[in-house]
Amino acid sequence: MLVLEYKVKGKQQQYRAIDEAIRTTQFIRNKAIRYWIDAPREAKINRIALNNYSTALRKEFKFVKELNSMACQAATERAWSAIDRFYGNCKSKKPGKKEFPRFQKDNRSVEYKTSGWSLHPTKRRITFTDDKGISEVRLLGKWDIHTYPVKSIKRVRLVRKADGYYCQFAVDIEVKPESRTADGELGLDVGLEFFYSDSNGHHEENPRFFRKAEKAIKHTQRQIYKKEKGKNQRRIARLRYAKKHLRVSRQRNEHALRIARNVCKLNSLVAYEALNVKGMVKNHCLAKSINDVAWTLFRRWLEYFAIKFGTTVVAVNPRMTSQKCSDCGAIVKKSLSTRTHKCACGCQLQRDVNAAINILNLGKQARDGQSRSNATGVATSTLLGASLVEQVATANVESPGFTNK
Incomplete structure (x- = not known):
């Protein structure tokens, strides 16, 4: 599984629509966790049961129905991934904390499967067809996606980072080996x-990337607390602080x-x-x-x-x-x-x-x-200085980054 990442270019209203889709994903995941916690012991809550629960949420909440049905299922799959990890740690008798599933407060992505989106024939634009209002956005980056058929794209994810929004494509291909230059x-x-x-x-x-940037990071952190809460200047200061950390991570x-x-x-x-x-x-x-x-x-x-x-x-x-x-x-x-x-x-x-x-x-x-x-x-591909750790995907299994966020 190869992951390609592109910078998303759109209008402010489209960015707000992406944020709304991300909040909806977080809501569905947290509701699925609560559903699992409140379920009686005799009830068998598994991945299929959580997917069915996403259908019930679509009927109950209008803003959930506006999100693509497969994107709703992907959100419940994130919840099941946390639950399954907890079960696995308990069965293996992992020492210490067993990573009991927690409610998410800082989700930054929404994930679509094979529906809810369509690529432009030039593959330089992508349109999201659900009712969240994201519509068509431009894709900036190297055009490696041109070399792969649309049918091989198994997942599409929109990610919010400190320096903007990104679109990630999970492409189902086989990694080609290369020859060594020495033995x-x-x-x-x-x-x-x-x-x-x-x-x-x-x-x-x-x-020592962080050590070298630590002085500048601490300076930007102090600037946050000098701004009044709720004001735009404080939001700008927080964004500047986040960009410093993002740069260190990419380095x-x-x-x-x-x-x-x-x-x-x-x-x-x-x-x-x-x-x-x-x-x-x-x-x-x-x-x-x-x-x-x-x-x-x-x-x-x-x-x-x-x-x-x-x-x-x-x-x-x-x-x-x-x-x-x-x-x-x-x-x-x-x-x-x-x-x-x-x-x-x-x-x-x-x-x-x-x-x-x-x-x-x-x-x-x-x-x-x-x-x-x-x-x-x-397998990964880096575009526009994208974070590589977020693009890690196993060779034979779908990227855990696309199912566990």
């Missing part, structure tokens, strides 16, 4: 000092994509750490830096380009990789402040490079043994 083997040790250190001794600099996405592509294009085996990032950010002293470096995003792109270039990617347990000598295997205890690995066998390496070599060795063992990793590929 090396690489171990990656991610960190905060460097974005990663590899087993060849290379250190990729940590760009992280593009950086992770570029680095992951280069790594997979040059190597037949890539071993990396299977880090529990969700647990690591609970350390309030390092949470900001960990979120800024975006390790999870980098891992997603590694797994995508592994499919693209036929690279084997292996996630290994990072335990003791920094303490173990990559030459003789002895354990050399060292604190985090010790940045050089020195062993009695004569091995002397930068701490992260030593860890990367150990990670590569573990990756080779996993590849040759029973615990070989199976990567999941995703």
Whole structure:
């Protein structure tokens, strides 16, 4: 599944109509969650039952009926996705909170399936045919959509972002593999000092996008509270603040994509750490830096380009990789402040490079043994600096971003 994103150009009344469709989607999702919560235990609420409930909502509320019927079903599918995730966490006995479905307050998208919209023959305009009043809007961006038949478009989503409105197309195609330029083997040790250190001794600099923009972000945040509530100047200040964060997010996405592509294009085996990032950010002293470096995003792109270039990617347990000598295997205890690995066998390496070599060795063992990793590929296309993380789609399953918002 490929996701193409275009900037939407329309009139103010059309933007207001999009906002109304987004609010209606949020209303349907929240009503579906409430319907599931209030249902008696003996009642079996599943995806089909929630879809039927959207039909009842269309009969009860006029503003819901104005939205396309399949868009209403897509809204209840979002509710079911949250419910199903909760059930799955309970069955798997996930430790901690089980992510009980919550009512949504900040929905920013409305999703159509195969009806409720029609593309212009030039494919530079799209018309939404329901009664919300969106009508025809222009699409700005690269015209990759021209190369795909309309029948292959399975979902259309309108998204509101800080810098405007976007239209995303989920196209059902098969990802075409590409050939690698080299067949090396690489171990990656991610960190905060460097974005990663590899087993060849290379250190990729940590760009620290948020840290560099933090001063400007804090300044725009202070400006919000200097404006009177309910006034237009406060709304403008909030929009300026949101744009700062959106820019940082896009910088992280593009950086992770570029680095992951280069790594997979040059190597037949890539071993990396299977880090529990969700647990690591609970350390309030390092949470900001960990979120800024975006390790999870980098891992997603590694797994995508592994499919693209036929690279084997292996996630290994990072335990003791920094303490173990990559030459003789002895354990050399060292604190985090010790940045050089020195062993009695004569091995002397930068701490992260030593860890990367150990990670590569573990990756080779996993590849040759029973615990070989199976990567999941995703497909995206970036247009007008669009956020890549929001465009992630699995190779064989519909994009979770199109069913779980």
